[in-house]
Amino acid sequence: MRLPLSCFIGLRYHRANNSNGFISFISASSTLGIVLGVAVLIIGLSVMNGFERELRERFLAIVSHGELEAVNPPLSDHQHLLEAARAEPHVLGAAAYIQFSALIQKGKKMKAMALKGIDPETEKTVTSLHQYVGDEAWQALSENQPQLILGAGIAKHLGITIGEQVTLLLPKPQQQHLSSPQRVRVKVVGLMRAGGQLDNQLGFINLAYAQQLSQWQEGVTGISLKVDQPLFADEIVRSVAKTFPQLVFIKSWTRQYGYLYQDIQLVRTIMYAIMLLIVAVASFNIVSTLILAVSEKRGDIAILKTMGASDPTLLRSFVVYGSYNGILGCLWGAVFGVLGSLGLPHLVGWLEQALGHSLLSADIYFIDFLPAKLLWSDVFVVVVAALILSMLATIWPAWQATRVKPAQELG
Incomplete structure (x- = not known):
């Protein structure tokens, strides 16, 4: 199946060896930032879900x-x-x-x-x-x-x-x-x-x-x-x-004991805000990547325009180019987040055995172990939110590509 022209150009630009190593570094850092933001947010929400489950099923089973x-x-x-x-x-x-x-x-x-x-x-x-x-x-x-x-x-x-x-x-x-x-x-x-x-x-x-x-x-x-x-x-x-x-x-x-439930909800809200800000910062790196890429490829854009490429085609091409990092970061972030949520309680248990000390003291917390409950709805919401932020970050730099004047660049 043949890809649309805009997708072909965007993916071709992304796969091509970039002569500017600085652009490659910013592109990789933006992907890594999205991976970390998505993964940590999924893990954090899973831990909060675990605390809420233990509050309902364990604490309220006795109180x-x-x-x-x-x-x-x-x-x-x-x-x-x-x-x-x-x-x-x-x-x-x-x-x-x-x-x-x-x-x-x-x-x-x-x-x-x-x-x-x-x-x-x-x-x-x-x-x-x-x-x-x-x-x-x-x-x-x-x-x-x-x-x-x-x-x-x-x-x-x-x-x-x-x-x-x-x-x-x-x-x-x-x-x-x-x-x-x-x-x-x-x-x-x-x-x-x-x-x-x-x-x-x-x-x-x-x-x-x-x-x-x-x-x-x-x-x-x-x-x-x-x-x-x-x-x-x-x-x-x-x-x-x-x-x-x-x-x-x-x-x-x-x-x-209502403060326990309120604390869990407060931490969940703060975690949403902080981690989405991390994803937003990583998305700004996509803006920087695209601005530099547009500046470097102004000649290529001018040639494409003289060959008949329309402004919407160029706009979609650079949106695809920039969104590739966001999509890649969200996918890997979801994978690491799911694996981290499933393995974190075991990792913390092993760490407590190795240190010989409980990380959650029963004198302070209502449970003395770290719970986790993975909800696929949380994974979906986090990934979709990160994708939307990363795609929104591509619109303005991609629009700048449509403003290139072939006569000025090729004259």
Whole structure:
């Protein structure tokens, strides 16, 4: 199949050995800049997608979407309130809980933690905590015994292993003034390994045992909820609270941990802007390449005009000439970006093993590993945006080629 004349001329100019090495250098640098910009943007977006996936599937699998906590605990008649909450159309599950601020002690070491009393059966309707604990430990928590499931980060910090006895320091029930805490000996029956910040904060005991410690026969601190639209959890929990006869605090993950989601979206937006600016700078190199190429080939352009080449043909020829770098850069950038997105988690894992140090600390980040999730829609958007920028950069220099006067150049 014969190529159109403009494509033939543009590709012929690009394949021809350029007598000006400076033009060749600028042309190569523009291609390399587009490759780096496209590849880094795809990899960066994949990492942000990975963080968002882990936030939804891991973090929100342990943290309830919303909570209704009694202003003056305990929450009275919580069974009726559970039924009322489950009747709401956007609520997928509800479970009662008792919340403690506690210190856990082993020997001379102590660490603060959030201790939560839960019912394992109803908790499954609200969170997927059991997936990060194990069936044996989860079954043990069903018994009304002094048994504890502990975050793996806390256990590592204090040197606690499964089966050990540890001491919990809890506030004395119904105590109105400062006093010494009550000490409770519990057995660690399992560890929660979520791989992140929550491993350093949480511990769980049986709900009935927590009621004994609080001296609440049937009372609870509040009710945790799972909703069908986590991003609108605050509005849904608020609508559920309006049906409650007792005053409650309205809590949702968007109020307590919403900054995580907002940070991910902010970084994604900044990354888009920065990387597209890198591609734009590389596209300006295409402008420089074409301007120099037009200056060098003014004689050739004049000859083509005398042979009958029209201005649109010359315009399209130099657009093809300049777009070749952009197309080549986008293709190689997409290839390196996809390969980098797929291999980056393994590379970071290998690097952490080699250094003996975690690059993402669980004390700071909500996960302690680097995730990545490649979306082909992101690849398409990035490549198309880079192609548009690189093609737009060719229009003005290509238009300059049509302004060449054959009489002045060949006279």
